[in-house]
Amino acid sequence: MADEFMKGFACLMIGGLGWMTIGGWYRTPSFEGAQITGEVTVENLTLYDQIGLFMGEAFFWFAVFGALTFWVLLPLASEFRTYLDERSA
Numbered sequence: 001m002a003d004e005f006m007k008g009f010a011c012l013m014i015g016g017l018g019w020m021t022i023g024g025w026y027r028t029p030s031f032e033g034a035q036i037t038g039e040v041t042v043e044n045l046t047l048y049d050q051i052g053l054f055m056g057e058a059f060f061w062f063a064v065f066g067a068l069t070f071w072v073l074l075p076l077a078s079e080f081r082t083y084l085d086e087r088s089a
Helices: 002-026 047-088
Strands: none
Touching: 002 047
């Protein structure tokens, strides 16, 4: 059970740090107005800027779904499998 926790924690940390890094690059208007969830100015976005914004969203959802998968779905599936094995025996 500890390995599922650490895998979920790793997904949460990698996704969260990636999201914060991308958010710091593209969503922070100034040093004093630092915010990760700010609006993106869409004027003059290059292809690399669009890829960076996409990767920020991908990191966010990787953190959310990765942690939920390893902390909720896999233990739930394991318990359900154990329940079915005990019921059939």
